[in-house]
Amino acid sequence: MNTLLIVEDEKLIRQGIKAMALRSGVPISMVMECKNGLEALEIIRSQEIDVVITDIRMPKMDGITLVKEIQACNHVPLIIVVSGYDDFSYAVELLRNGVKDYLLKPIERTQLSGILTKLEEELVRRQNKKDTMLNIGYQQLKQLMLNDDMDTKECELILNQFSSSFFEGEYIVYCTNYSNEFEETDGVTFLHDVNGQGIFIVDNLQKDRIVKSELRGYYVGCSQVHIGLEQMKEAYKEAVIARRQAFLSDSNFIIYDKRVKKEDVIYPEQEIDQLIQMIGTDKCEEALKLLDHICYQFKISKISDAAFIEIFSSIKQKAYTIYRNVLKESGNEEVAEDLLQYNNLSQYITHIKSWIRDLNKCLLIQFEDYRNKQKIQSALMYIKDNYKKDLNMAVVSNHISMNYSLFSYVFKQYTGCNFVNYLKQIRMDEAKRLLATTDMKIADVSKVVGYDNDKYFMKIFKGHCGVSPTEYRKNALLGN
Structure with a gap:
């Protein structure tokens, strides 16, 4: 429970009840004390x-x-009455008028603990029921706001169910990027994540405060x-x-x-296509300038x-369609479909520019990988045709016009082994074929596969x- 109020004119008894309550095992956030009913009320x-x-x-x-005065309050607490034997008849009467339990003086710690435990369980049940009803109410409000296809009977059902508990006077609806937890207060209802936005329904008298x-x-x-x-939608x-x-301003x-209305102007689809085609080239910054121009026009x-x-929306859709595989492989973060998930236009433009730059980088890397693979394939064909000659990595890398160090790295990535071992494997395979199928001398086989020194x-x-x-x-002969 959040708050326990002890009403007793004798200070020592008040303090004794407080001490027993705090040691009862029931979680109590705050214990308050007062010495008469007037203060308590x-x-x-x-x-x-x-x-x-x-x-x-x-x-x-x-x-x-x-006890009688409390019944007229907006929030009626659970009540325990403390009485002496002379007042027991009053305690019984009060039990018929909303009092939950009574304690006879002198108060026993175990009895107080048992009663507080029982009341705590009731408070938890009440809160759970309240939360459930609140969530149902929130879902119904969301339906009322969002569902344009809701029929008249459904609308009437919601209106009849919640109109009595809704604001009697004027209210305002606020749509915002607020996403924090919000503790309900009088005159303010908060709906979390309505189409990605926080919705505040605020009594008009509370608008300045909120x-x-x-x-x-x-x-x-x-x-x-x-x-x-009925005006909520x-x-x-x-x-x-x-x-x-x-957001836009x-x-x-x-x-x-x-x-507030601007004249509809159709932006040339050709310019959007041009922007998309610039991505993945050295003209990416020109694409971003075109983006800035669109913003300026707006x-x-x-x-x-x-x-x-x-x-x-068209820019994103076209980019996803054309570069879908690259985006999927790179894990490049998608730009949120709903613009209002961002604070404002400046934040959105910054994000989409960053996204385009990242996509451009991925495309350039992939294109470079593709070109490198093509070059390595040319290198492998060159090795296959020239392994009989005095061949080394410098000769091959020069042949395909690739940096020596880059060639070494890309060659190993593509073939799974380094250049020397790859060339050796080709030469040994050919040597084994000649030894098994011809009568050529060993020295001749050596020269044919690229080794001038037969001992080597x-x-x-x-x-x-x-x-x-x-x-x-x-x-090989014995095997045949």
């Missing part, structure tokens, strides 16, 4: 109290009167003033439009104004809000095959 009227432990006999206002506190520093779209739950749409206007706070009202949003050839062959060329030929 003032506290209960000003803040939410979970549990009250009150004596019956007290000056100014006794416990019986206090704007200066929770919404301060955020980017906010504000509806006009509305009355009644309209209020929500106004707030979203205003939020979009705040880099403004923290915009109030919906239906008069800011001077040459492009409407809707057309501007459509342009960026025999050493290399034995190291590679485990036997000398002569032994290999004999084994």
Whole structure:
């Protein structure tokens, strides 16, 4: 429980009850004390109290009167009455009027602990039920805001169910990028993640406070003033439009104004295609300048809000279509589909520029990899045609016009082994074929596969095959 209020005119008894309550094993955030019913009533009227432990006999206002007065409060706490044997009949009567339990003096610690435990369980059940109903209410409100296809009967059902608990007076809807936890307060309802936005429904009398506190520093779209739950859908749409206007104008706070409208101008599809084609080339920065030009056209009202949003949607869609495989392989972060997931236009443009630069880098790397693979394939063909000659890595890398060090690295990445071993393998395979199928002398075989020194050839062959060329030929003949 959050708060326990002890109402007792004798200080020592109050302190004793407090000590026993804190040692009861029940979690209590705060214990408050007062010496009569009048003080207690003032506290209960000003803040939410979970549990009250009150004596019956007290000056100014006794416990019986206090219990009756509490029933008229906005928040009625759970009540425990403390009585002596002479007042037991009063305690029984109070139990019939909402009091949860009673304690006889002198109070026993185990008895108090048992009662507090029981009341804590009831408080938890109440809170769980309240949370459940609140979540159901929130989901229904979201449906009312978002579902344009909701039929009349469904709307009427929601209106009948929640109108009585909704604001009686005027209210305003705020659409914002606020995503923190929010503790419900009177006159303010917060709906988390309605199409990626935080939605505040605020009593008109609370608007100044909420704007200066929770919404301060955020980017906010504000509806006009509305009355009644039946206007909720309209209020929500106004707030979203205003939020979009705040986003596009880099403004923290915009109030919906239906008069704000820009002329629709169709942006040439050809220029969007040109921008997309520049990605993956050395003209990437030119593409970004074209992006800046589109933004400038929008800011001077040459492009409407809707057309501007459509342009960026088209840019993303075309990029995903053309470069889908590259994006998938690189794990390049996608740009969020809903612009309002970003604070404002400046943040969005910064992000999309960064995304385009990253995509450009991935494309250039992949293209370079592709060109390198083509060059290595040419190198392998050259080696196959010229392995009989005095061949080395410098000769081959020069032939395909590739840096010596880069060639060494890319060759190994492509073939799985270094240049020397690759060339040796080709020469040894050919030597084994000649030894097994011809009568050529060992010295002649050595020259044919690229070794002028036959002794060096025999050493290399034995190291590679485990036997000398002569032994290999004999084994091959025996095997046939």
